[in-house]
Amino acid sequence: MEFLKEEEQEAQKILFTGLDGAGKTSIIMALKREFSKIAILTPTRGAQRRIFEYLGKNISEWDLGGQKSYRIAYLRNPGKYFENTEIAIYVIDIQDENRFDESINYIKDVIKKFEELEIKPPINIFFHKFDPALEKSAINEYSKRITNLKQKINKITKYKNLLYYNTSIYELSSLIKAMSEIYLTLYPKTELIDKTISEFALKVDSEGVVIIDDNSLQIGSYYKDEAIKEILNLSTPYFLTLNDSFKAAEERNSSLKNSENQVMVKRNQKYFIFKQISLKKGNPPYYLLLVKAKPEYNKGDIDILSSILEEILYT
Numbered sequence: 001m002e003f004l005k006e007e008e009q010e011a012q013k014i015l016f017t018g019l020d021g022a023g024k025t026s027i028i029m030a031l032k033r034e035f036s037k038i039a040i041l042t043p044t045r046g047a048q049r050r051i052f053e054y055l056g057k058n059i060s061e062w063d064l065g066g067q068k069s070y071r072i073a074y075l076r077n078p079g080k081y082f083e084n085t086e087i088a089i090y091v092i093d094i095q096d097e098n099r100f101d102e103s104i105n106y107i108k109d110v111i112k113k114f115e116e117l118e119i120k121p122p123i124n125i126f127f128h129k130f131d132p133a134l135e136k137s138a139i140n141e142y143s144k145r146i147t148n149l150k151q152k153i154n155k156i157t158k159y160k161n162l163l164y165y166n167t168s169i170y171e172l173s174s175l176i177k178a179m180s181e182i183y184l185t186l187y188p189k190t191e192l193i194d195k196t197i198s199e200f201a202l203k204v205d206s207e208g209v210v211i212i213d214d215n216s217l218q219i220g221s222y223y224k225d226e227a228i229k230e231i232l233n234l235s236t237p238y239f240l241t242l243n244d245s246f247k248a249a250e251e252r253n254s255s256l257k258n259s260e261n262q263v264m265v266k267r268n269q270k271y272f273i274f275k276q277i278s279l280k281k282g283n284p285p286y287y288l289l290l291v292k293a294k295p296e297y298n299k300g301d302i303d304i305l306s307s308i309l310e311e312i313l314y315t
């Protein structure tokens with residue numbers, strides 16, 4: 001057995017798997033908002049691991065390169081690759097119909113390994129490359145493919161814990177939504193966080209609040225209604241990337257440096273305020289997006305929110 005670093009031993013394992021070219025590494029890069037790297041991605045060699053922190057816990061993310069020779073190696077050594085999986089994400093390229101059977105065979109093999117290891121992680125199936133720019137006829141075609149794929153999967157396995165998502169790197173909100181939902185299932189703390197955020201929303205008179213971490217994952221939210229939820233979920237990625245560009249420019253030109261670190265947009269008589277907050281010195285930043293009828297807020301309220309969140313997450 002390979003020796004694991006201490007932080008890796010206590011980390012929760014998230015496994016990305018699927019055929020080569022399905023888009024696993026692109027999904028991971030898109031969530032890190034490293035779009036320039038997606039264009040030059042090469043096939044992943046073997047298992048790539050990364051440890052990151054989410055809600056104060058270590059997550060060990062495994063990206064299993066999907067080329068056939070690797071798949072054979074993983075299936076031969078399930079104790080190394082599949083053991084301890086807390087959550088699995090299985091990516092299927094819905095544009096590549098010719099490989100559906102191959103992909104279904106592989107998911108069948110993966111499920112078999114989980115059963116042999118006597119683990120039952122939820123398997124989140126991403127019907128990926130469901131691109132937003134698709135023509136209407138293509139959308140209908142892909143929706144049909146997805147229905148067929150679900151039927152086929154249900155035919156080959158009785159596995160209970162299967163969940164489905166439509167995703168695309170060209171619709172970052174689809175990935176943020178899916179991954180946030182998936183990761184949040186790991187945490188009992190989330191109720192406490194959501195409660196803290198709703199109280200904050202009430203205090204600053206806000207219709208919607210989202211808190212996101214540096215991996216683009218939501219850690220909590222409050223929405224007055226569904227319309228606010230939709231607009232916040234769709235716009236969050238743009239605020240993140242806009243903020244990234246401001247930061248990059250500021251790093252290059254110190255004359256642009258700005259201590260306020262905030263982006264504000266007005267639309268439809270509402271103000272969208274996006275702000276970086278730091279919870280704990282030395283840790284990556286968190287981001288707050290809130291909608292209000294008025295552009296002002298009390299900075300002290302945000303400081304209080306940060307310190308309560310820090311308390312919840314880090315103690």
Ligand SMILES: Nc1nc2c(ncn2[C@@H]2O[C@H](COP(=O)(O)OP(=O)(O)OP(=O)(O)O)[C@@H](O)[C@H]2O)c(=O)[nH]1
Nearest residue numbers: 020021022023024025026043044065066129168169
């Ligand atoms: N149209 C479209 N293309 C995508 C999407 N996601 C990824 N791709 C493309 O799919 C190709 C393969 O992506 P990768 O992320 O390298 O696939 P992978 O699953 O990591 O492949 P392996 O590392 O070999 O297992 C790349 O050319 C990506 O640009 C998407 O949502 N839509």
Ligand SMILES: [Mg+2]
Nearest residue numbers: 024025043044
């Ligand atoms: Mg890859």
